Amino acid sequence: MSQTATSIYPQKVEPIVAAIDMKLEVVVIPVSDIDRAKKFYAGLGWRFDADFRFVDGYRSIQFTPPSSACSLHFGTIRPPASPRSAKGYLIVSDIVAARNALLARGIEVREFFHVGEGGVSDGLDPERRSYRSRASFDDPDGNTWILQEVTARLPGLVDPGATSFGSVSDLAGAMRRASAAHEEHEKRIGQKDANWPDWYAAYMAAEASGTLAEVSGTKLPK
DSSP states (O other): OOOOOOOOOOSSOOOOTTOOOOOOOEEEOOOSOHHHHHHHHHHTTOEEEEEEEOTTSOEEEEEEOTTOSOEEEEESOSSOOOTTOOEEEEEESOHHHHHHHHHHTTOOOOOOEEEETTEEEESSOTTOOTTTEEEEEEOTTOOEEEEEEOSSOOTTSSOTTOOOOSSHHHHHHHHHHHHHHHHHHHHHHTSOOTTHHHHHHHHHHHHHHTOOEEETTEEEOO
16 A cells, blocks of 8 residues: 555644534444344444334434444435445554454454555554554445554544543553553653552543653653
């Protein structure tokens, strides 16, 4: 694979006075066979929420990916849309484990690829940097889902006050990364850090909100 792309991310979140909450909670995709799509998404292990049927023949089905705040709708879409026209990203903290879990369910997931300064290349990102490693699969209608590994958020892309974790696996991964960083911290200060709980908490919160600072090649809380 070879293509070049550049991106510019905001360095800070500008405050908005009297902001109105707008939460993305549903994405609608086109399918050609409702029951076939229902079987496929159930096979992914996604939570089946509802199969809405109305007197005029309109039908809408809802599934929700594990630990996701956003659900998926498909059915009798108005206006109709063409299959293969939808693409979505599924954010995971361990893309290898996520891909293996889907393969175990019989889902045909493509090989890993990663995005870097030079474009798109095959395989995982060599350093497993956040946002870089990806893999994709299609549903029966050719709609594409891209797995993207995100472990540390970029500044400006999340609310700095949002430090919650969506699942046990996300929390465990954050604790493992904090543990590794704390070992480097103790080497740097030359002694054991008795205040490690506060250090862990600060590191994990900073990583989740995209406010980690680069210090001597090691990520540390500001």
